Amino acid sequence: MHLKSLIREKISKKYFDLFGSDPAEFTVEISPPNFGDYSTNVAMVCAKSAKTSPRKIGEKLIEAFKEDPDFEDVEMAGPGFLNFKLSKALYRNVAERYSKSVEMPKVKPQKIQFEFVSANPTGPLTVGHGRQAIIGDILSRLNSAIGNSVTREYYFNDAGRQMKMLGHSTWIRYNELYGKKMAFEEDDYVADYLVDIAKSISDKYGDEYVGIWNDEVQSFFTSYASNEIFEWIKRTLDKLHVPFDVYFSEQTLYKTGLTDEAMKILKDKGYIYEKEDSTWFAVSKIFPAEDDRVIIRKNGDPTYFFSDIAYMLDKYRRGFEKVYYIWGADHHGYIPRMMAVSKALGIPDGFFNVILHQFVTLKSGEETVRMSKRHGEFVTLEDLMDTVGVDATRYFFAMMDPDTTLVFDVDLAKSKRMDNPVYYVQYAHARISSLMKNAKEKGIEYERASLETISKDEEILVRELDEFQDVVITAVNQQKPQKLCNYAYALSEKFHSYYTDHRIVDPGNMELSKDRLKLCACVKNVLEVTLSIIGVSAPEEM
RNA sequence: GUGCCUGUAGCUUAACGGAUAGAGCGUUGGACUCCGGAUCCAAAGGCUGCGGGUUCAAUUCCCGCCAGGCACACCA
Numbered sequence: 120m121h122l123k124s125l126i127r128e129k130i131s132k133k134y135f136d137l138f139g140s141d142p143a144e145f146t147v148e149i150s151p152p153n154f155g156d157y158s159t160n161v162a163m164v165c166a167k168s169a170k171t172s173p174r175k176i177g178e179k180l181i182e183a184f185k186e187d188p189d190f191e192d193v194e195m196a197g198p199g200f201l202n203f204k205l206s207k208a209l210y211r212n213v214a215e216r217y218s219k220s221v222e223m224p225k226v227k228p229q230k231i232q233f234e235f236v237s238a239n240p241t242g243p244l245t246v247g248h249g250r251q252a253i254i255g256d257i258l259s260r261l262n263s264a265i266g267n268s269v270t271r272e273y274y275f276n277d278a279g280r281q282m283k284m285l286g287h288s289t290w291i292r293y294n295e296l297y298g299k300k301m302a303f304e305e306d307d308y309v310a311d312y313l314v315d316i317a318k319s320i321s322d323k324y325g326d327e328y329v330g331i332w333n334d335e336v337q338s339f340f341t342s343y344a345s346n347e348i349f350e351w352i353k354r355t356l357d358k359l360h361v362p363f364d365v366y367f368s369e370q371t372l373y374k375t376g377l378t379d380e381a382m383k384i385l386k387d388k389g390y391i392y393e394k395e396d397s398t399w400f401a402v403s404k405i406f407p408a409e410d411d412r413v414i415i416r417k418n419g420d421p422t423y424f425f426s427d428i429a430y431m432l433d434k435y436r437r438g439f440e441k442v443y444y445i446w447g448a449d450h451h452g453y454i455p456r457m458m459a460v461s462k463a464l465g466i467p468d469g470f471f472n473v474i475l476h477q478f479v480t481l482k483s484g485e486e487t488v489r490m491s492k493r494h495g496e497f498v499t500l501e502d503l504m505d506t507v508g509v510d511a512t513r514y515f516f517a518m519m520d521p522d523t524t525l526v527f528d529v530d531l532a533k534s535k536r537m538d539n540p541v542y543y544v545q546y547a548h549a550r551i552s553s554l555m556k557n558a559k560e561k562g563i564e565y566e567r568a569s570l571e572t573i574s575k576d577e578e579i580l581v582r583e584l585d586e587f588q589d590v591v592i593t594a595v596n597q598q599k600p601q602k603l604c605n606y607a608y609a610l611s612e613k614f615h616s617y618y619t620d621h622r623i624v625d626p627g628n629m630e631l632s633k634d635r636l637k638l639c640a641c642v643k644n645v646l647e648v649t650l651s652i653i654g655v656s657a658p659e660e661m
Numbered sequence: 662g663u664g665c666c667u668g669u670a671g672c673u674u675a676a677c678g679g680a681u682a683g684a685g686c687g688u689u690g691g692a693c694u695c696c697g698g699a700u701c702c703a704a705a706g707g708c709u710g711c712g713g714g715u716u717c718a719a720u721u722c723c724c725g726c727c728a729g730g731c732a733c734a735c736c737a
Contacts, residue, residue, distance in 0.1 A: 146677070146678090146679080148677080148679085150680090151680060151681075152681095154680070158679090158680085160678095160679060160718090163679085163717065163718080164717095166717075167717090173717075196680075197679090197680045198679085198680075198717060198718070199717080200679080200680065239737080276737080279737095280736080281736080281737080306736085395735095397735060399735095408663090408664095410733090412734095412735085413734090413735040414735090415735085416735045417735065418735085420735085422734095422735060422736090423736080423737060424735095424737095427737095447731090448665075448666065448730085448731055448732080449731060449732060449737090450732085450737080451664080451665050451666080451731075451732065452664075452665080452731095452732050452733055453732095453737085454665085455664090475665080475666075477666060477667080477730075477731080478730075478731075518674095519674090520667095520674095522666060522667070523666080523667060523674095524666085524667075524729095524730065524731090526673080528673080531673085531686090535699065538673095538685065538686055538699095539699085540685080542699055543685090543699075543700090545699090546697085546699050546700075547700095549697075549699090550696090550697060550699095550700085553696075553697055554696060554697090557696055558696090589677080592677095593677065596677090597677090601675095605675065605676090605684095608675095608684085608685095609675095609683095609684090612684080615700055615701065616700090616701065616702090618696085618700075618701085619692085619693090619700065619701040619702080620701080620702095622695070622696070623696060624696050625695095625696085660697085661697090661699080
């Protein structure tokens with residue numbers, strides 16, 4: 120059993136026996152050095168309800184644990200912490216388990232959805248999308264791993280104004296190829312990648328569209344360009360190892376009649392009204408401080424917000440218990456109106472969730488690269504991956520709290536030196552792999568080692584191994600992928616330190632060697648699982 | 662002006678409300694005739710932006726300031 124859980128259960132039970140009630144919420148954690156192995160604050164948090172002092176509670180618990188063979192020693196220290204020293208047998212059990220496999224904690228399964236990236240096919244993915252892709256991907260991996268049923272979804276607008284501008288811009292580039300200069304319209308896309316697409320059209324269809332602009336040409340250029348770009352986006356995601364289960368097109372909502380249905384529901388409930396020739400959704404009826412929003416424009420075109428309403432209804436109808444929208448921080452103003460939508464549609468609280476992440480800038484040397492999509496001056500996600508590699512790209516996006524702005528240090532990510540955390544962690548794994556190989560060559564079989572020689576320094580490692588489940592749960596609950604990176608780093612750190620102080624494969628002491636190898640195998644297993652969730656490779660050699 | 666996010670060592674940052682705020686870079690000084698030196702050990706460097714409050718205990722929770730980022734469209 121997980122050591123902390125074991126200690127926790129023993130405390131709860133003893134406490135109930137002694138005081139006739141359950142203890143208040145308390146913690147069990149790894150002690151600081153020289154305070155035993157694990158410590159709890161139970162005596163302090165229960166003092167008030169038990170109407171006695173922490174010291175008295177602690178003394179009684181210590182007395183009650185005297186005969187427990189799992190605890191070699193229990194002491195009280197500081198303001199009332201109880202510090203436990205665990206038996207060797209417990210440590211052996213834990214190590215034994217991790218040497219075989221790494222179990223994921225399991226939760227009551229839920230059907231959940233993560234919707235992320237969702238970039239419209241008007242241009243390549245940027246580094247900002249990259250951050251979002253990694254956050255979404257890791258949270259998806261985590262939730263699948265603990266037993267939830269996860270759908271990864273990519274939503275895109277394939278109707279509407281932006282698409283039209285994309286088609287028009289491509290057509291202009293196409294005409295340029297034939298020497299016909301035309302003016303871009305105000306919101307057209309001027310970026311260079313459209314030149315390539317125009318060339319490809321020219322290669323296939325020649326000059327048949329030069330100087331001709333009508334609805335048919337419009338729709339041809341729009342769909343040609345968006346298809347090309349979408350393929351490009353998908354290749355990039357593939358390269359980044361971010362798969363999607365569903366690519367959901369906005370048009371579907373209109374084709375299936377879901378938009379009409381959503382409109383009817385909201386109308387019946389009185390959330391829809393007409394004003395100034397437009398149709399409005401009454402956000403203020405739910406959140407008085409918020410402004411109402413237009414869903415059908417004067418010209419009869421629906422806004423994207425209207426699609427989003429129907430899309431939420433669709434998600435709900437599909438039976439998800441929870442949906443997560445992962446958005447860049449610039450979208451945060453969208454949250455209240457979407458929350459209002461979920462309430463207006465009668466969707467239960469807890470269904471609609473948003474995970475926001477702050478922006479990304481790139482740093483190379485002293486120079487900070489600013490993103491400017493508008494002028495076609497931005498670094499694509501693909502360029503970044505080609506420069507620093509997939510592992511570093513993923514790790515660097517994963518290792519920072521989504522709530523903080525991320526300065527992506529390109530030079531650091533590229534470096535194969537010790538200051539690069541990716542290599543530090545991978546190096547630990549490669550080093551252990553090398554040990555295993557070494558042992559194999561010498562014919563040392565360690566799988567069935569007894570672990571009798573386990574002592575203080577090994578226990579440090581075992582405690583760190585046993586943190587794994589907690590880290591996973593915390594990462595999921597707080598939606599913080601960086602917890603995994605921090606953990607992988609901490610475990611690697613403890614291994615490197617252990618390695619330096621102890622000779623693992625010692626021909627002069629076979630029993631010790633086997634025990635140590637077995638322990639290293641545990642570390643390797645946990646590192647592999649952790650890295651696999653981060654989506655970074657665990658190399659045998661580097 | 663309103664809302665959201667963030668202020669921790671010179672730099673990048675960690676810390677389910679817990680004990681002496683933990684790392685890396687940089688600086689200084691050390692460690693393999695032996696398993697991968699891409700490693701390890703040590704030193705120096707902190708009124709955790711400021712001021713209140715809650716608590717046995719606050720970097721963490723609450724309130725007010727200050728600073729930076731972002732958003733406030735019939736664009737997404």
